[in-house]
Amino acid sequence: MSSENSDPTNPAEVVDLFCGVGALSHGLKRAGLRVLAGYDTDEGCRFAYESNNDAKFYKADVSKLSAEDIKKHYSGQAPTVLAGCAPCQPFSTYKHRYAEDPQWGLVGKFADLVVGVEPDFVTMENVPSLVAYKNGEVFNGFCAKLEAAGYQVSWEIAKCEEFGVPQRRRRLVLLAAKDQTIELKAKSGKDLISVRDAIGNLPPISAGETHPDDPLHAASSLSPLNLMRIRASRPGGTWRDWPEDLRAECHRRDSGKTYPGVYARMTWDDPSPTMTTQCYGFGNGRFGHPEQDRAISLREAAILQSFPGDYAFAPEGKKLPFKEVGRWIGNAVPVKLAEAVGESILRNLGSSANEPRIQGETV
Structure with missing residues (x-):
């Protein structure tokens, strides 16, 4: 043609x-x-x-x-x-x-x-x-x-x-x-464009919470152990910053010492790491929020993929399939x-x- x-x-x-x-x-x-x-x-x-x-x-x-x-x-x-x-x-x-x-x-x-x-x-x-x-x-x-x-x-x-x-x-x-x-x-x-530029103006939420005005601004929950771990994490740091008793068994083995980019926070003033299909999970990569004690929300992940801030993933009022949406965003x-x-x-x-x-x- x-x-x-x-x-x-x-x-x-x-x-x-x-x-x-x-x-x-x-x-x-x-x-x-x-x-x-x-x-x-x-x-x-x-x-x-x-x-x-x-x-x-x-x-x-x-x-x-x-x-x-x-x-x-x-x-x-x-x-x-x-x-x-x-x-x-x-x-x-x-x-x-x-x-x-x-x-x-x-x-x-x-x-x-x-x-x-x-x-x-x-x-x-x-x-x-x-x-x-x-x-x-x-x-x-x-x-x-x-x-x-x-x-x-x-x-x-x-x-x-x-x-x-x-x-x-x-x-x-x-x-x-x-x-x-x-x-x-x-x-x-x-x-x-830094993480701060992209998502720094979003309202704070807690782990396991969904913001009432945006169903996509939802963060996965954290176990009590992972909540202690993220509180012990600093932006740009690794699990090596944690007290010994918070470290996972796999990290204590020699083979685990080469994986510093999991259970980690992003930094405000740099672009984010690569979004994956499990970018909503604190333990899946450097997906911890730079400041709040939680993993990034689905909306934050979408914005870091440069989706517009109002991109709709499900009809209004319909419960979002959390992990599916995370996969869609990571694959985009x-x-x-x-x-x-x-x-x-x-x-x-x-x-x-x-x-x-x-x-x-x-x-």
Whole structure:
């Protein structure tokens, strides 16, 4: 579908595969692209996706989609974008997965869909370790399929904090365009956004409490032992700061001494550590609040992923599935990184990519 037919009031149309709760779609939307549809197998993501992105959610297994299923969404009157982040767990260094994990094949399926759909632009985001996974077989195969179909491909390991995300996170970002070079826009050059900048103005809550005005500003409870541990923790410190009687048995073994980044507090004046699918748990990483005696709340985790402060994850009045929401947030593409991707696409269309068409709160 050629960009010669583009409508300047509708610079590009997007279909988002593996969309989750819509972080990638939201960033592209904020940049000024029109998101049409998102596909994911998790029905629980429907509300967040549709209510925040003005786009339709389709519960479907991407491995079973055809090119025709995707093509039907595009109007034929604007440039087209196919976006996606295949599940990263098989490639993650956080958790070993067997080489035969069927999810790694989804990257190849995404490439096949690109070849069949022939969008003007492609973007894929994933963990950096995908590049070396299976000696580069998966990633190199993806790039080779696109190049054989006439795409020019660029990629980099992006430092998310350099794109306005208040979090130290490394992500593989790939961009491809038909018959033209495309690269991720230059970094902002602005000062990094700290934890204090991002969440310092949120009202205080206690462990196990939910703020009455925001059901997402909810913190997991702490056992009496972990409450003593967090009270003995200092921002930027480790469990080594604790009295001996508070240390876990695994920390007392020699093998446990190489894991200082668990049961720890964040620091106010630096970006946060990488958000994971268990970022709401004090014992799961450096996820302790810098000052309050609790782990960060779900809302704080979402803001550190650069979701807008009012991003809705469940209908008003409905009880939030706490751990599910934590997983959705941890799995998300940082919204500000996605926005940079959208601005990069707009720049190649001749739009003023430095002036996002949708303004609003970012962190």
